[in-house]
Structure formats: structure tokens, C-alpha cells
Amino acid sequence: xxxxxxxxxxxxxxxxxxxxxxxxxxxxxxxxxxxxxxxxxxxxxxxxxxxxxxxxxxxxxxxxxxxxxxxxxxxxxxxxxxxxxxxxxxxxxxxxxxxxxxxxxxxxxxxxxxxx
Amino acid sequence: xxxxxxxxxxxxxxxxxxxxxxxxxxxxxxxxxxxxxxxxxxxxxxxxxxxxxxxxxxxxxxxxxxxxxxxxxxxxxxxxxxxxxxxxxxxxxxxxxxxxxxxxxxxxx
Numbered sequence: 001x002x003x004x005x006x007x008x009x010x011x012x013x014x015x016x017x018x019x020x021x022x023x024x025x026x027x028x029x030x031x032x033x034x035x036x037x038x039x040x041x042x043x044x045x046x047x048x049x050x051x052x053x054x055x056x057x058x059x060x061x062x063x064x065x066x067x068x069x070x071x072x073x074x075x076x077x078x079x080x081x082x083x084x085x086x087x088x089x090x091x092x093x094x095x096x097x098x099x100x101x102x103x104x105x106x107x108x109x110x111x112x113x114x115x116x
Numbered sequence: 117x118x119x120x121x122x123x124x125x126x127x128x129x130x131x132x133x134x135x136x137x138x139x140x141x142x143x144x145x146x147x148x149x150x151x152x153x154x155x156x157x158x159x160x161x162x163x164x165x166x167x168x169x170x171x172x173x174x175x176x177x178x179x180x181x182x183x184x185x186x187x188x189x190x191x192x193x194x195x196x197x198x199x200x201x202x203x204x205x206x207x208x209x210x211x212x213x214x215x216x217x218x219x220x221x222x223x224x225x
Binding site: 004035040041042043044045048056091093104105106107108109110112 | 120149151156157158159160161164204206212213214215216217218
């Protein structure tokens with residue numbers, strides 16, 4: 001079974017530029033998550049989708065971050081404009097069961113973003 | 117905000133020794149999960165323990181949960197160099213997982 005795919009793996013941009021990350025979850029997984037992991041910290045949930053609807057985006061900085069899940073499968077996370085403090089690893093995860101803290105989340109390799 | 121606090125923040129041991137890391141949390145939970153993260157990689161699920169369970173085993177892993185103390189521990193027995201990674205606890209509530217700050221484990225050959 002193929003895992004969660006993310007691209008790009010690395011991205012370096014200057015502040016005020018825009019950037020987009022892509023995620024393809026495991027086939028059949030209803031729930032998709034985007035996390036931000038700052039160096040030395042645990043992942044922080046940014047947004048959770050169930051199929052193509054948003055379940056939780058309470059910690060998404062909506063003035064600069066946006067996300068969508070196309071047809072309930074792939075997802076993109078965009079930052080516009082980027083700030084220095086956005087430097088982090090952005091992790092995508094998926095789980096089989098809708099609404100799933102009871103279930104295992106499967107993580108992609110992450111996109112490491114550096115904002116200069 | 118981060119719910120879980122792992123202790124210690126960093127741990128260095130020799131191959132063959134046991135490694136114990138602890139997680140404390142603040143609010144009631146449905147379950148607690150442990151994940152491993154190798155450097156520069158995504159997280160890998162290790163084990164899930166539900167709030168009505170006290171102990172669980174998986175291979176060389178042993179997890180305990182004490183809901184009265186709001187704490188959990190992860191024991192890795194007979195550690196190997198390949199166990200070198202960061203370990204995170206994640207508490208599951210009604211609708212989300214909240215990750216702790218992690219323990220960095222270094223196992224020397």
C-alpha cells in the first residue's frame with residue numbers, strides 16, 4: 001500500500017513570497033490533516049478535512065494560510081504571504097475512519113520550509 | 117497549545133539498554149498514542165492505548181497509562197541503534213490528536 005505522498009520535500013523562499021504544498025493521502029482515507037512542526041516542537045494541527053469538508057481549522061492563520069481538498073482526495077496548503085516564523089516542517093497525515101482521534105494517523109515525509 | 121509534556125527531553129543510552137520516556141497531560145482523554153519520528157522524516161505510529169486500558173505491549177514496546185495521574189510511559193526494551201529518533205505522545209480527545217513536545221532518544225552502538 002502506498003503511503004502519504006507530499007511535495008516538494010524542501011522549499012526555500014523569501015518573506016512575503018507565496019508557497020504551496022501538495023499532499024496525496026492513502027487511497028480510501030476519508031480524513032486528511034495538515035500539521036505544522038516547528039523545530040524542537042511537536043506537530044500542531046492546522047486543518048482537518050473529512051472528505052472534502054473542513055472539520056477543524058481553528059488553528060489555521062486564515063489571514064495568510066489557506067487549504068483545500070480537491071474532490072475529497074488530494075489537498076493543497078498555501079501560504080501567502082510567508083513570514084519568517086512560518087519556517088517549519090509541514091506534515092500531511094491521513095486516517096481511514098472519519099473523525100479519527102481513535103485511529104492511527106499515517107504521516108507523509110513532510111515539506112521543510114525555510115523563509116529567509 | 118500542546119497538551120502533552122514528555123520527559124526527559126533527551127535521553128542517551130547504549131545498545132541493549134532499556135529506554136523509558138514519560139508523558140504527562142492535562143485534560144481527560146479517549147486514548148493516548150505514541151509516535152516515532154526519525155530525523156527529517158514523518159511520524160510513524162507505534163502504539164495506541166485506550167483510556168480504559170492500563171498496559172499494552174507491542175514487540176519491544178511497553179506502554180502504560182495512569183489516568184488518575186494523567187500520565188503515560190513508553191518503555192523500549194533491548195534498544196538498538198535504529199531506535200534513535202524522537203518519540204511523541206499524542207492525546208486523543210473527542211475530535212483531535214494533540215501532540216506533546218517529544219523525547220529525543222540517542223542509542224549508541
